[in-house]
Structure formats: structure tokens, C-alpha cells
Amino acid sequence: MTVEPAEERPDLILVVDDDDDIARFVEFNLRLHGFDVARARDGQEALEMIDKRRPDLAVVDLRMPRVDGLELTRRLRANPMTSALPVIMLTAKGMTVDKVHGLTAGADDYLVKPFDTAELIARVGSTLRRNKEFREVSPLTGLPGNSRIRREITDRVRSGVDYAVGYIDIDRFKSVNDRYGFVRGDEFIAALARCLHGAMVRVGLPPAFLGHIGGDDFVIVCAPEQVLPLTKRAVADFENTADTLYDPDDARRGYVELKDRRGNIQRAALVTLSIGVSLSVPERRFTDPLEVIAAASEMKSVAKGQPGSFVAMDRRRSDGHRGIDPRTAAARRSGQPIEPDPPAPGLVG
Template sequence: MTTEPAGERPDLILVVDDDEDIARFVEVNLRLQGFEVAHARDGQEALEMIERRRPDLAVVDLMMPRVDGLELTRRLRADPMTSALPVIMLTAKGMTSDKVHGLNAGADDYLVKPFDTAELVARVGSTLRRNKEFREVSPLTGLPGNSRVRREIAERVRHEVDFAVGYIDIDRFKSVNDRYGFVRGDDFISALAGSLHRAVISVGAPPAFLGHIGGDDFVIISTPAQVRPLTEAAVTDFERTADTLYDPDDARRGYVELPDRRGNVRRAALVTLSIGVALSVAERRLTDPVEAIEVASRMKSLAKHQPGSYVAMDRRRTER
């Protein structure tokens, strides 16, 4: 049985097959496992349906009229809006060439008719898991992304344990991209990921959670007692590492020079960190992951107004 966090819809599986009996068989068995199912009779109908509804996975027959399974898969892969949609190809033949053609077209997996119900469900489940894990990991840092962050906070909310959410980003990060370009900017983001990872390890158990929610924005979820040693270690490590990423002359001066639109040269200080922290403790619980992120984000904005690296903590929640 599939399990979905409270409030989230079941995964939508699009079954594309002109054989009504096969399509009905697949639909019934997937619905029994908790999936939502839609049916298209050929590739053309599937493309029209995908424009209206965004399925999480497509089970596609190889041989169909109008647009067959191979052509449908190729079109899905060629469209940026559907290129990541996982596809399981169904074929009535056991020939290796059919499997190869399907995989070459971009299918993630295949099943040979007649297939076992348990195998169908297992293939659908494993393909969905692989796809979600890939989508939830930042390609730059390898760290989990937004949905994993929300789930980690939701788990702590559900168990009513004390926790802290830290929202971290790099001050004057734009000056790095403007001065050196995006490739060097990515080096700074990777450096911050490494500094945060080392800081998480240094504070020991219970292990803090580290996520990358995009750009130079990171989230750490820890116990309240871990916030100070964790942030101090991260700031010290990152500032030392960041200095080595600047050109030697810029690092020695302590600033970079950037021309504005009028040709005037302005100075931008070297990067530091702003960290906002939301606390959920017995005196006042955070009850929603979105609220926790919003509080931490507001505190990070306050930290931005302070000189140097700064940690702003929402102590009002515990002092009331």
C-alpha cells in the first residue's frame, strides 16, 4: 500500500493502452494499492491528457494506433515540461530488441505481457521512489531539497519534540557572480554545503538534518541546544574557506570592485553568512512546517541588517 503524508494526494498513474481489458486490469490493481489512475487509449490521447493533468508516472503500451509507445516516450523526453516523467513500457513480446528500443526511447523500466500483478505494483513503486529521490536532491550539492525539508520538520512536529530550524544564506552572493561568473558562484555554494556538513558532524548526536532548498539557501534542523555550536562552527569554517575562493588581490584587500551601470566602481565586502533560527519548544510549539520556515526566513532577514556573519533567533516564542 502506498503511503502519503497527510494532506498530499495519491500518486497519479497514467495508463496508456488501447487494450481495454489490459488497461482495466492495470487500473484495478493500482487503485487497490492506493494510486489514482487515469486511462488514455493511445499516445495522442495521452499527450492531450498530460496537458490537463500532470501524472506522476506513465505505464505505456508499446504497440498502439496513431502515436505508439516509442513515439510517445520520445515526445515526452523532448518536452522540458514532461522530460522527467517516469515511464514504464509494456510489451507483448519478450524479444530483447523491443526492450532495447523502449529503453533507448527513454523508458525507465519495462514489463513483458502477461505480467504478474505483484511485479507491476513493485515496478511502479520502485520507479516512483527513484524518481522522487532524484528530484529531491540538489544536483550541485547532493543534499535533499524542499519536500524532504518539509517532511523532516513535519516529523518533529508530529512527535512534539523540541527542535530548531536554521535558514542560512550567503551575504553579498550576487557580488561573487558579478565579479567572477556563475561557475565560481557555484564553488561558493559548494563550499557552504561542505562547511555546514562538517558543522553538523561536529555537533554529534542526535544527527542534525541538512537540506539545500535552492541557490545559496540552506536549512538545518537540529535540537535547540545544537544551534550555537553548529552555527559557530559553520561560520568559522565557511569564512576561512570562502577567502581561498577569491582572487588573491581581492582577498588581500577584503573587498571586490564592481562597475555599476554608469561605469562607476563600487566596493563589495567579502561574503559572510546570515542565519535565521526558529525554535519550537514546550513553551510554544511550531505546528506547521511552512510556519517554521517562514519564521526562520523572517529572522534571517533581520540578520541581514547586522554587520558580518550573524545569527538571529526568534526568542520571542520562548519569552512570552
């Protein structure tokens, strides 16, 4: 049985205004541009409605009976369940102090009455977009998260251009958390994010994309010819940076000591990177974003089986034959190039 994907619902905008004429004008134009709309006459009614419907954005008049726009915004910001709800405040023309009070209370933007349709739609659209992008950003690294990563790969699939997707994680990252705790572990993750970003800047145009799946997992999307210079630079920078994050004694001897469940001392080598890369090129053109990610994940598993930091690149063609290309590898912790065993069919390592 084929299951059709659920259709994405339109964004729900809550319009809060005791002036029926303005509220109807805003509702009509929002619906005309594809938004769903709910209305409330004051802040108290809005709070009751928000508990039931969970809007994506609120357009709020400043001056209303009972609970006005300022108090409504303050209450929304004070409640963890509604603190991230974007608010656009409606203010009277020439009342600069109202704009200041609205922004101070936590409004994301404001509209000065009277306003035209184009400005209304533009401000609603841009505020929704900023809010969604903010929610998708990793709080640790500031990088785009899963939804944004999927969109980036989908855009490349639809464009028909050649591209590469790299799936990256830290080998033996658990040993860092076990030895030093999660705070130090977060420092390693943040360091990898900086090293990957720095490598992307160095490879130049066309612009590459970097996303943070979560934990120590990252994704890069770039042109095929950028993969090697980008990953080699990132690996070298990360290994050098990681050495400074270990305690000096652990870094000097090249491993950390951990106790297993039976109390026995185990040694874990210092961290390295495993990178799996899938390529969408004329010889093998991906048409499904999930297939691209799955191929990169498969290559990352291959890289995990190699010593030191390693890049495993999938060069299988659509007809099942292996593409002919030089082997590609990142740098070992010793600083010397990796000389791996001959790659398995369909792989370039």
C-alpha cells in the same frame, strides 16, 4: 473568513495498452489503491491525451499498433514539456532484449507480464516517489528544495521531538555576482552547500537535514544541541573556502571594489554568513511549520545586523520570557570568536 487548504489530487496514471483485459486489470488495481487513471489504446492516442490531461506517470505496453511503446517513449523524451514524465514499460516474459530497448529509449522501469498487483503498485509508487524527489532537488547543489524542506519541518512538528531550524544565507553575496558574474557566484553557493553538508556529517547522530531554498539561502533542521557545533564548523570551513574563490588580490586586501550607478568606487567586504535559528523545545513548542520558519527568518535578520558571521538564536518562551543560556556565536573572518554586544531580549547571539 477561513480558507480551507486545497485537497491534494490523486496522481493520474496513464495506461497505454491495446489489450483491454490487461488495461482493465491495471486500471482496476490502480484505482483500488487511490490513483486516478486514464486509458489509451496506442501511442498516438496517448500523445493526444497527454496534451490535454498531463498525467503523473505512464504505464506503457511495448508492442502496440500505430505508435508502439518504444516510439512513444522516444517522443516523450524529445519533447521538453513531457521529457520528465516517468514511464514504466510492460514487456513480455523472457524478452530481455525488450527490456534493454525500453530502458535505452528512456523508460524509468519495466514490468514483465504476467505481473501481480503487489508488484504493479510497488513499482508505480517507487517510480513516482523517485520522480518527485528528483524534481524537488536543486540542480546546482543536489540538495532538497522547498517542498521537501516543508515536509521535513512538518514531520518534526508532528513528532513532538525537540528540534532546531536554521536559516542561512551569504552576506554581501550580490557583490560577488556584481564583481565576477553569476558563474563565480554559483561556485560560492556550491561551496556553502559542501561546507554545510560536511559540518552535518561531523556532528553525527541524530541525522540532521539540509535543504536549499534557492539562491544563497539554505535551511538546516537538527537537534538543538547540534546547532552550535554545526554552525561553527560550517562558518569556519566556508570562510576559508570562500577566500580561495576570490581573485588573489581581492582576497589579500579583504574587499572587492565595485562601481555604483554614478561611477563611484565602492568597497564591499568579503562574504560572511548570517544564520537565524528557531527552537522548538518544551518552553516553546511550535505547532505550525510556517511559524518555525518565520521565527528563523526573523533571527536571520537579527544576525544581519551583527558584524562578521553570526548566529542569532531565538530562545523566547511561550510566556514571553527569555530563556537563560550562554550566548552563541560563529567565527569571525579573522578566525577569532565573535564577542557581540549583549543580545536583545529573547535572543541569544
